[in-house]
Ligand SMILES: *[C@@H]1O[C@H](CO)[C@@H](O)[C@H](O)[C@H]1NC(C)=O
Ligand SMILES: *[C@@H]1O[C@H](CO)[C@@H](O)[C@H](O)[C@H]1NC(C)=O
Ligand SMILES: *[C@@H]1O[C@H](CO)[C@@H](O)[C@H](O)[C@H]1NC(C)=O
Ligand SMILES: *[C@@H]1O[C@H](CO)[C@@H](O)[C@H](O)[C@H]1NC(C)=O
Ligand SMILES: *[C@@H]1O[C@H](CO)[C@@H](O)[C@H](O)[C@H]1NC(C)=O
């Protein structure tokens with residue numbers, strides 16, 4: 001929106017220092033952010049407390065040029081909540097400690113404390129920033145981050161650009177949505193009360209006849225994927241998650257939370273009409289659809305402010321019958337070739353299950369991610385020559401240690417009937433394989449059982465696989481991705497549906513820990529935040545600095561149901577008792593499946609649910 005232009009009031013200070021580095025002009029963009037509660041009523045249905053910056057909400061869009069240094073001094077003025085900021089899609093190459101996820105690369109910023117994010121940006125395209133401490137961004141702490149590139153191949157192809165965010169919206173504060181509990185054994189996700197475009201229920205995107213517009217589309221929601229189209233207009237995709245694509249014609253997109261698409265739209269030559277820009281929620285994701293929930297949002301390509309602003313005519317059924325473009329068919333403009341066969345393969349399966357407290361949790365294999373007692377980056381930095389031993393990062397972060405420059409393949413199978421947009425920090429990755437097909441085939445495997453990837457029997461991989469940082473795992477299907485471990489750091493791989501992350505759907509990659517030790521510097525301010533919360537910043541996942549391999553006292557997931565399960569048992573359950581699984585698993589059913597029982601582990605101290613994702 002002309003939002004970018006109206007940002008002036010949103011921050012206390014924007015200092016712009018110009019310096020000349022060789023032949024490249026790079027500058028430093030600095031912000032002071034005071035993060036506080038403010039009130040907002042974006043859907044016109046209910047005013048509520050939201051997380052604002054410098055007294056304002058919607059939050060400021062961050063705009064930088066490629067090569068710039070971004071310095072954001074974040075002060076936590078919330079009073080009652082911890083915070084931290086993740087710069088989604090930024091590689092943080094050499095600055096792992098600036099990545100933002102609490103208990104992965106830093107301690108949370110406690111109320112009354114600050115953390116200065118400081119990193120250079122050598123990437124281009126459309127990104128976003130959001131809080132990454134427990135469930136915090138659905139309370140409004142998320143916004144676009146745009147990296148302009150004076151060399152972009154499509155710069156000459158448009159006249160003006162707009163940023164369009166899409167989001168689901170909840171009326172309750174996240175802390176009041178107590179949903180991981182026995183009374184919700186299926187783990188049904190909270191259903192939003194509204195959907196927003198640019199933090200409003202409709203927006204007017206003003207266009208002039210004959211001109212071409214660059215629209216940067218970002219789903220900053222917590223849960224729900226959105227279909228996007230503009231009536232009577234097609235468009236060209238030119239960028240996906242920071243990766244330029246060959247211009248690719250499309251008429252509808254399916255955008256999961258955390259994904260971005262940048263498109264070129266050519267305006268018509270006449271100003272007679274305004275055209276609906278439609279964002280329609282994928283209602284298949286919703287457990288229930290309240291009758292008063294408006295599933296779609298109409299904004300307008302506004303050619304003529306005086307003319308009518310008609311509502312979209314297509315129904316949600318029509319929309320879901322349309323065939324959004326399959327991101328695997330896109331071609332990266334830089335023609336990076338398929339990486340060679342992997343040096344390391346990580347093969348994990350998404351499972352939703354109940355634990356002993358009767359609540360629904362999420363697992364990769366048999367582990368529901370539970371945050372360590374020491375932020376994993378600080379474990380790397382304090383562990384000396386133990387850093388390459390995955391044991392020290394704890395059992396419940398499911399760590400994999402990678403060696404520098406290994407080709408890594410992740411095979412992700414879905415034993416669950418929901419789709420999961422998975423995000424990897426620190427990289428984008430090649431989209432090597434996925435099933436079932438996209439668009440109208442997306443839900444195909446729901447009719448049968450989960451289908452696991454078979455490395456000895458798959459279709460051809462693309463020669464120039466598309467790359468992105470958030471990729472959708474289809475219901476009961478799989479995907480295969482590859483990347484090179486050329487970015488030393490502790491990187492979180494997790495489902496970006498915030499509800500699923502808090503159920504434990506994530507794991508850690510510890511990439512080139514020896515190089516992390518060589519290059520990473522942590523500020524005293526960062527350690528002060530740990531001290532203020534009594535969080536240890538040395539030691540293994542159990543904060544043991546004496547015996548690095550002794551994890552006694554580590555944070556653990558809630559105990560299994562009394563019968564207990566082994567990985568083998570769960571996978572067998574998922575892949576053989578599918579119809580029962582589809583029926584969504586009553587607790588008594590587990591007892592009846594005759595799975596070998598396993599010794600129940602001793603209860604973890606403290607509150608497990610509070611220890612989940614930091
Ligand atoms: C942050 O904002 C709050 C509320 O306006 C104010 O009380 C506080 O002094 C501010 N703190 C800083 C460091 O700017
Ligand atoms: C940001 O990082 C650079 C490089 O490490 C350093 O020179 C600079 O002092 C830092 N600035 C702030 C405000 O921390
Ligand atoms: C868009 O334009 C219509 C017609 O002028 C107006 O009623 C509506 O308030 C505008 N919406 C916004 C968000 O400005
Ligand atoms: C970033 O921009 C440069 C220059 O325009 C381009 O060559 C490069 O391919 C872009 N990066 C990606 C990942 O698309
Ligand atoms: C608008 O008119 C120009 C010049 O006649 C033409 O090149 C262009 O294709 C037209 N645009 C559309 C969207 O019809």
Ligand SMILES: *[C@@H]1O[C@H](CO)[C@@H](O)[C@H](O)[C@H]1NC(C)=O
Nearest residue numbers: 280294295296312314315316
């Ligand atoms: C939007 O939702 C309304 C009901 O909420 C429905 O009448 C209308 O057909 C829908 N439009 C689209 C484009 O899905």
Ligand SMILES: *[C@@H]1O[C@H](CO)[C@@H](O)[C@H](O)[C@H]1NC(C)=O
Nearest residue numbers: 383384385386387388389548
């Ligand atoms: C790590 O280094 C210590 C001394 O610095 C040495 O005693 C120990 O054997 C080394 N451990 C490994 C696993 O190399």
Ligand SMILES: *[C@@H]1O[C@H](CO)[C@@H](O)[C@H](O)[C@H]1NC(C)=O
Nearest residue numbers: 091093094426427428486487
């Ligand atoms: C990180 O930087 C190194 C050079 O310092 C480069 O080789 C590597 O490709 C970069 N990785 C990423 C993901 O940007």
Ligand SMILES: *[C@@H]1O[C@H](CO)[C@@H](O)[C@H](O)[C@H]1NC(C)=O
Nearest residue numbers: 366367395557565566567568
């Ligand atoms: C998960 O399964 C592995 C392999 O069977 C086992 O070693 C590990 O203890 C299990 N972890 C949990 C948390 O049950």
Ligand SMILES: [Cu+2]
Nearest residue numbers: 420495497500
């Ligand atoms: Cu998920």
